[in-house]
Amino acid sequence: MGNRIKEEFENKKEPVRLNKYLSEAGICSRREADKLIAAGKITVDGERAEMGMRVIPGKQEIRMGKKVISKKDEMVVLAVNKPAGIVCTEDRRERDSIVRFLNYPIRVTYIGRLDKDSTGLLLMTNNGDIINKMMRAGNYHEKEYKVTVDHEITADFLEKMASGVEILDTITRPCQVEKIGTYTFRIILTQGxxxxxxxxxxxxxxxxxxxxxxxxxxxxxxxxxxGMYRELTDEELDTLYDMIRDSYSAPKGPGERNGGHHGE
Structure with a gap:
């Protein structure tokens, strides 16, 4: 799989719309990029950019003010369906690490861990600011899970899960919990x-x-x-940018319990 991914990545030299390029570089959403272009804040090869124009990644000099947006700045955000047995770590000495498993041609890391035995959605990116804004617990961003347990789920269990449970010297934040089967429930967390x-x-x-x-x-x-992955769609990225626009990427203070990179 690795060679195919590398070939696809290296062949990404087709002209793309400038607003899409800026979005993929992690600068802003396409809508915000259009505003920057209209305001004359973006140049291509020294000339003021025009709305709707296309650029060739890595072949043209694109600037936002004095900042050069180079090919190495291109943002990658992948949605991965992690199998059980894969470990969320960047340590390549770990035989079953997500980095070795994905074998992506540029360095990407995970946004919020999943335990080795857990499966499902894992986001991988090369954009550290997005990681911090998405996973900082104080930003209250939602993560949804489907869980199967060993005993029949009761109303008392659901009520206690939703109102908060004492673990790790704290009480978990109130959350949404819904029974969807005798032994299965869905839970939506805003902390990790x-x-x-x-x-x-x-x-x-x-x-x-x-x-x-x-x-x-x-x-x-x-x-x-x-075991498969996909790139986020333009619509997903734009919505994501809108959702994290007012999020902060650093702790508000020493009292904030982050935990964001644990994920579950």
């Missing part, structure tokens, strides 16, 4: 403490048998097959 769902269930006398992440904010796993 270490092994949060598993610890919450254990605290209430349940053991997690299966845990699958199905959504991160506006990005859904959908019918993406296990």
């Amino acid at each position: 403490l270490n092994r949060q769902i598993r610890r919450m269930c254990e605290a209430l006398g349940y053991q997690v048998k299966k845990l699958k992440r199905e959504r991160i904010m506006n990005i859904r796993l959908g019918n993406l097959k296990e």
